[in-house]
Amino acid sequence: MNLFRNFKSVTKTCYGRGSFGKFGEILEPHRNAAPGQARGGFMVFLVDHYFQGNEAFLSRIPKQAGDEIIFCSTAKEPTTEQIDGLRDDILARRGLPAGLVGIGGGNVMDVAKALSLMLTNEGSSVQYQGLNLIKKPGIYHCGVPTISGTGAEVSMTAVLTGPVKKLGLKCDWTVFDQIVLDPDLIASVPNDQWFYTGMDTYIHSVEAITGTKKNTFAEAYSEKSLEMCREVYLRMDRSNSKSDEFLMVASYMGGLSLTYSEVGVCHALSYGLGKVLEMHHCFANCVAFNQLEDVYGDYVQEFKGMVKHNKVNIPQGLAKDWSEETISAMAEVAYNLPHMWDHAFGPDWQQVLDRERIKGWYRRMRSTGSANG
């Protein structure tokens, strides 16, 4: 089963320790308004609220007079409302920026990508949730990850939670114009988050490689990403200077493994947990993956080894209060992601999957409630 895809790459990529120090130089040519365009020549830096008050870090952002920093809360996943609000505020106060920079984790990456598009496309972002619905290219946008694992730095989607759907703005113009991958920036991520987020690339590489829609290109990226995850989470101490360098490449390659594949069962279940319980994506993946030995076999054993090796603290009994209504609601969200099931089980997936099987997985999470379970 061959997927025909013609994927758009991030235009320019800068990888390496210290590369954030060159970011001012990289932005410089993009500060001038393009001829005939009413751009103000200012840059907007969307920064993870985690850095609020961290002057040592903030002073490294190459901010010039007229630029602004907007802190992004990442307590919840990005919403269509949040994007529309940011867009309306910036346009009303300042007009169109010359460019937009997201500095943070996967959520901030997605906010930057979505906002870049919504600054030039009229109406609410709700109407653009889906594939190729965006009408015009967005403004110049850059991603500077400070946590690694989601692959959002290379993906062509900006996932938004809307009033009805949790679905991405997905098109060639979503892809970043520039990414700066500086392993120094992920050194200070708290340990639990470092683990959950890294597991996102491990899990979607597993899903990419085990399903029906993969090809050799996707396999190569998945395999290398998995190998690097094993180094980081099973063989190295986090204090090893190679650890952050590996993780950043693993995230990048894990993201590219999805160019010719799909996520699978774990992401479908995780979407249910996210939509109904507002559970964070990467954490939800860990909770779900832990129960999927019937689908992902030895990979789940390996994952459990990683949890153990890194002494990750995952709250116990997390899910003990889920009602059957909650479980049914999550199963409904998960069931309605046919492209994931099709990838995981093939075109006849309905012969092996029904809502009851999905509920069964959720019930297992309820009884153990943690990735240590």
Add this chain to the structure above:
Amino acid sequence: MNLFRNFKSVTKTCYGRGSFGKFGEILEPHRNAAPGQARGGFMVFLVDHYFQGNEAFLSRIPKQAGDEIIFCSTAKEPTTEQIDGLRDDILARRGLPAGLVGIGGGNVMDVAKALSLMLTNEGSSVQYQGLNLIKKPGIYHCGVPTISGTGAEVSMTAVLTGPVKKLGLKCDWTVFDQIVLDPDLIASVPNDQWFYTGMDTYIHSVEAITGTKKNTFAEAYSEKSLEMCREVYLRMDRSNSKSDEFLMVASYMGGLSLTYSEVGVCHALSYGLGKVLEMHHCFANCVAFNQLEDVYGDYVQEFKGMVKHNKVNIPQGLAKDWSEETISAMAEVAYNLPHMWDHAFGPDWQQVLDRERIKGWYRRMRSTGSANG
């Protein structure tokens, strides 16, 4: 030692069996002249002369009325004279094309990249040999490899032999706008060429990973490329349908390994063989690498195993007539590639390398004269 680089990716990539069948669809939006530009709306297909007369293949090229096919001889590596001539001919007869497509091996890829730039930059290509000397973006250009291994499909250089230098037109605009990687297209490559060309990616991945300028990004790509080369050249029969799929990804990843590294000793010697004896690049690499056990150790043993496993026919006694003058001339070419020596041996390379050591390597090639030796 960290390299700061901000590399430009190929804009769009289509990988997979049968993807060449979608090429008409891919080209369609690029046939119309951009507003305000005097483009004729026609496409030029530069096709490896190997396909001349092969109607079955030629009929698959999505040629429309007004388009033209130009066959490219690959008997010699691309020259500045050839590029200038093609440019002058096309502009005089037809004006500026809407786009340019290279269909062939590394030489044809380089001709397409260079010609795309020279159609919009005045004067001779000789004056642009070097880094970032090109003044204006070229026209839309696509690469469709029909032989895999050089990595020219992803690199930011178009190597040209000029009256004085063998040096690339190297800048962000050199990089392809579109590549189509269809493993079906490399199935009919003659066995010797399939081997030599594939060894280009094996050898430059070895050089990338063993030198001083690599970083973790380059290592990841080199390692995966080497692993896939081992599958193709040591473990699989060429008749295995995975073989061509692996080789095409290995070439792509081998090319990307050079984004954060450099080639080394073998390529320096190979440039001497190319410049002085007009030996084909990939073949010259094999001849040189075979003698470099003192630098590349076990990799050379592995390479010899690949030669043996694939029963490659390499002419014997090839170099028995090299004079000392020839050897000196080649050593001079090789010695004058300091970035390769710096990468291979570090900034103090002159302490371990002089012209005599280089001549020694060439003399070893003379005495055995083949990669079987």
